[in-house]
Amino acid sequence: MNRLTAHMRNFAQDETGAATAEYAIATMAAVGFAGLLVAILKGDAVRGLLTNVITGALGMAG
Numbered sequence: 001m002n003r004l005t006a007h008m009r010n011f012a013q014d015e016t017g018a019a020t021a022e023y024a025i026a027t028m029a030a031v032g033f034a035g036l037l038v039a040i041l042k043g044d045a046v047r048g049l050l051t052n053v054i055t056g057a058l059g060m061a062g
Contacts (some may be wrong), residue, residue, distance in 0.1 A: 040046060 041050075
């Protein structure tokens with residue numbers, strides 16, 4: 001029984017690949033967020049709003 005307990009303890013403390021898994025999760029979250037932004041920015045209302053903001057900014061600059 002001690003051998004099994006020692007093996008389980010070592011297995012639970014082994015963090016090999018933990019950083020890689022965290023990077024993978026963060027990358028997937030970033031990709032999902034980027035996809036959401038693309039979907040939102042393709043909308044006509046947002047496109048019109050951005051056009052107005054850019055036109056206004058260029059009008060103030062020139």
